[in-house]
Amino acid sequence: MTGDVAVLGAGMHPWGKWGRSFVEYGTAAARAALTDAGIDWRDVGSVVGADTVRGGYPGYVAGATFAKALGWQGARMASVYAACASGAQAVNTARAQILAGLADVVLVVGADAAPKGFFRPAGGERADDPDWLRFRLLGATNPTYFGLYARRRMALYGDTLEDFAQVKVKNAACGALNPLARYRKRVTAEEVAGSAVVADPLRLLDICATSDGGAALVLSSMEFARRHGAADPVRVRAVSTVTPTYPNTVLDLPDIATDSAAGVEPEGPGFRASITRAAYEEAGIGPDELSLAEVYDLSTALELQWYEDLGLCGAGEGAKLLREGATAPGGRIPVNASGGLASFGEAVPAQAIAQVCELTWQLRGTAGARQVAGARVGITANQGLFGHGSAVVAVR
Known part of the structure; x- marks a missing residue:
């Protein structure tokens, strides 16, 4: 079995300081990725959200949050958190689902509405961290x-x-x-x-700022990509x-x-x-x-x-x-x-x-x-x- 999965769609919400909810940024990126892929939301078999712990409870369950915002249609759902590696962990989770045959098409979404100033640990005191x-x-x-x-x-x-x-x-x-x-x-x-x-x-100017923004990918099996008409897609x-x-x-x-x-x-x-x-x-x-x-x-x-x-x-x-x-x-x-x-x-x-x-x-x-x-x-x-x-x- 090949380890490749196809990238059918990619979409982003512009980065900035917009003062709105991370959900808005993520759903905008998701819709852009779906449009780029030529995929209808109802064709998505799974949603994997990269968590933002600064977004309150909806941020801790980002997969479910984005699925709800896009309109519940029965897709699988997963949420992952790995600090700055959260997005790649989400890609990895989606790829595993595709290669395991659990879904043909997976939407991966991550978004954040960052606070001003230096990042500080969220969730109260953590003396073991x-x-x-x-x-x-x-x-x-x-x-x-x-x-x-x-x-x-x-x-x-x-x-x-x-x-x-x-x-x-x-x-x-x-x-x-x-x-x-x-x-x-x-x-x-x-x-x-x-x-x-x-x-x-x-x-x-040597140090990056904190920003709001969102990004999304539509990943699929290679077989689905071929059926969808993508003969030579970008592959993870x-x-x-x-x-x-x-x-x-x-x-x-x-x-x-x-x-x-x-x-x-x-x-x-x-x-x-x-x-x-x-x-x-x-x-x-x-x-x-x-x-x-x-x-x-x-x-x-x-x-x-x-x-x-x-x-x-x-x-x-x-x-x-x-x-x-x-x-x-x-x-x-x-x-x-x-x-x-x-x-x-x-x-x-x-x-x-x-x-x-x-x-x-x-x-x-x-x-x-x-x-x-x-x-x-x-x-x-x-x-x-x-x-x-x-x-x-x-x-x-």
Whole structure:
């Protein structure tokens, strides 16, 4: 049995700060994807919603929420949550249902109405959650983490503030060509350097915003796609949702501060590299076969790290790859041709789905002014809190 499933439709609600319910964004994206697929809502056999825990109870049961909003018609329903990897987990759930023969057509939907300011853990106190502890006890919000990561790259590899700024310049130029992006204005390196310091060394324009938005996909079996007249659709070939590998999987929090034996080196590749490696292995490809990549650029420095974790270059060579223009439009391996989170901002449960939407349009050759010439194979990658991460490989 082939592991491929067809991407019949892709749709998005534009990103921004619209001040409306996530349900509105998700249903708009869903209808756009159904129209793109040429599928009637009543032909959908299953709905998988990527949860948004900031959306109240409807956000925790997003699959049922979107199914209700579109009009109950008897479809299966599932809801998944995996922080920033929620959308890819939803794609994975849909693919599993299709390959298991439980549904021929599955609608995947994610949407968010993000609050202003830094994200903070939802749902009250969680003393057993290391990320909650980081926020509450250390005051280490996500931009603080991004800043520490940038400092590490500067110390280990000699990355510079100018390198980080050039990531933003590249992604903003791509976002200026994307009608769905929130920020559609080119920026200069001088503008990045002149923006306010948020978490030294990162400036305001080095860090992505929080946004409202929605994204949806219509996935189907290859047999249904052929019956539907899609002889050569974009196909999802692999979805990786692996966890990190550590010698001890249960952390005894009270002992970490006093027992040096707890500080054991991880086995194998780092977390992000293990995510992408699993995707490559499942898809039967290597990084040299990629046409483009959509990665999770929460900060400019983190995009450089993804170059290395994707195997596009060696450790410490991310900035060199950027300087050579390899990851820019027209380069050897364009990264974030959509404009990335630099141009969209975070709409957490939607963004991994939006990445697959971009791959779909690029592999179809319908991405307009931002089209990557001859695109045939693409990969997405993102990392969520508490060991959640994902990568999706799409081919044509």
